[in-house]
Amino acid sequence: MQLRPFKLERYFAKYEFNTQYLLCSSDCEAMSVADLLSLEEGAAEKFQGVWLGYTESQGSPALRKEISKIYETIQPEEILVHTGAEEAIFLFMHAALKAEDHIIVHTPCYQSLTDVAKSIGCDVSRWQAREENSWVLDLSELRKLLQPNTKAIIVNTPHNPTGYLMPRADYDALHNFVQENNLLLFSDEVYRESEYDPATCLPAACDMGDHAVSLGVTSKTYGLAGLRIGWIATKNKKIYESMASIKDYTTICNSAPSEFLAEVAMRNRGKLVERNLGIIKANLTIMDEFFARHSSLFTWVRPQAGSMAFPKFLEGNIEEFCDTLVRQAGVLLLPGTMYDDTGNHFRLGLGRKNLPQAVERLEEYLKA
Numbered sequence: 469m470q471l472r473p474f475k476l477e478r479y480f481a482k483y484e485f486n487t488q489y490l491l492c493s494s495d496c497e498a499m500s501v502a503d504l505l506s507l508e509e510g511a512a513e514k515f516q517g518v519w520l521g522y523t524e525s526q527g528s529p530a531l532r533k534e535i536s537k538i539y540e541t542i543q544p545e546e547i548l549v550h551t552g553a554e555e556a557i558f559l560f561m562h563a564a565l566k567a568e569d570h571i572i573v574h575t576p577c578y579q580s581l582t583d584v585a586k587s588i589g590c591d592v593s594r595w596q597a598r599e600e601n602s603w604v605l606d607l608s609e610l611r612k613l614l615q616p617n618t619k620a621i622i623v624n625t626p627h628n629p630t631g632y633l634m635p636r637a638d639y640d641a642l643h644n645f646v647q648e649n650n651l652l653l654f655s656d657e658v659y660r661e662s663e664y665d666p667a668t669c670l671p672a673a674c675d676m677g678d679h680a681v682s683l684g685v686t687s688k689t690y691g692l693a694g695l696r697i698g699w700i701a702t703k704n705k706k707i708y709e710s711m712a713s714i715k716d717y718t719t720i721c722n723s724a725p726s727e728f729l730a731e732v733a734m735r736n737r738g739k740l741v742e743r744n745l746g747i748i749k750a751n752l753t754i755m756d757e758f759f760a761r762h763s764s765l766f767t768w769v770r771p772q773a774g775s776m777a778f779p780k781f782l783e784g785n786i787e788e789f790c791d792t793l794v795r796q797a798g799v800l801l802l803p804g805t806m807y808d809d810t811g812n813h814f815r816l817g818l819g820r821k822n823l824p825q826a827v828e829r830l831e832e833y834l835k836a
């Protein structure tokens with residue numbers, strides 16, 4: 469297994485903990501353990517009693533019950549809890565694919581969605597979202613990418629990094645295509661429930677049939693990345709069992725304190741979503757004004773969901789711009805090249821409370 473370095477994660481490793489303003493984070497503002505526990509009467513006392521033994525490999529029954537409430541038809545036994553969404557991506561690819569299988573992946577994307585499959589020896593085709601098309605995925609292009617050895621399609625909506633949300637009609641057509649061709653759909657839904665208009669929230673893929681696996685996590689919409697709790701939800705017993713079996717070789721089970729805290733979080737996810745969407749929407753207003761003031765330097769396709777956008781830098785080279793910005797002003801933006809993007813885009817994070825100060829610093833830098 470040959471895995472190339474994870475470009476985006478390496479970039480963050482270099483800057484995340486020594487830069488004043490992170491203006492490109494994908495997660496929403498986090499909170500302390502005390503603040504999370506205060507969401508629920510009696511939770512702080514119960515937390516003291518959490519038993520620090522091994523937990524059930526598929527995730528604690530209480531946590532799986534809370535997670536299953538996100539879905540329409542999914543039962544707790546159809547949820548498999550992991551250490552972050554990242555572990556679930558790794559296990560899905562290993563459970564579903566073998567060398568020389570072909571997969572089609574929505575790109576640009578979070579690198580593990582292509583690279584774990586490549587490391588297994590799979591052939592990966594990019595289903596490319598394009599800015600000139602407002603990052604919309606074109607279903608006619610998908611049809612052309614199908615091969616006799618295609619096993620799975622991987623999509624991510626709401627999308628990292630563009631904030632694209634697939635329209636319902638396209639989503640239904642995608643599911644039909646997957647079913648007609650006897651494929652699997654791996655649906656990365658880690659930004660689900662962060663749609664700016666709740667009416668546009670798509671049904672979870674796992675609720676559409678056993679051809680699909682939905683991926684969720686506490687890190688993004690709910691702002692609790694430090695819990696490292698992710699999950700898959702699926703009616704596909706074969707995939708579920710194979711992922712559970714490989715998990716015995718990665719983490720065996722999850723962290724007991726994190727499972728308890730994630731259970732509290734999921735029970736109160738409405739409050740977390742309200743808080744985090746409030747931050748995102750206030751930040752969007754600031755960014756609308758910023759881009760209006762700097763239209764000769766930047767263009768953007770305004771996102772429809774999630775905590776990110778993928779604007780374009782119109783002057784100069786984006787890697788150089790980000791590099792000087794972080795060194796001279798202490799503001800971190802993520803060059804699109806970390807996604808193998810060649811269009812001079814950068815990732816902008818919208819989920820952090822200090823975005824107004826970060827943007828102020830960015831503007832001082834632009835004026836200087």
Ligand SMILES: Cc1ncc(COP(=O)(O)O)c(C=O)c1O
Pocket residue numbers: 494551552553554555578624628656658685687688693698
């Ligand atoms: C689309 C997508 N999937 C999966 C992950 C992994 O999530 P986690 O870091 O919580 O494991 C990320 C993280 O940025 C992501 O953006």
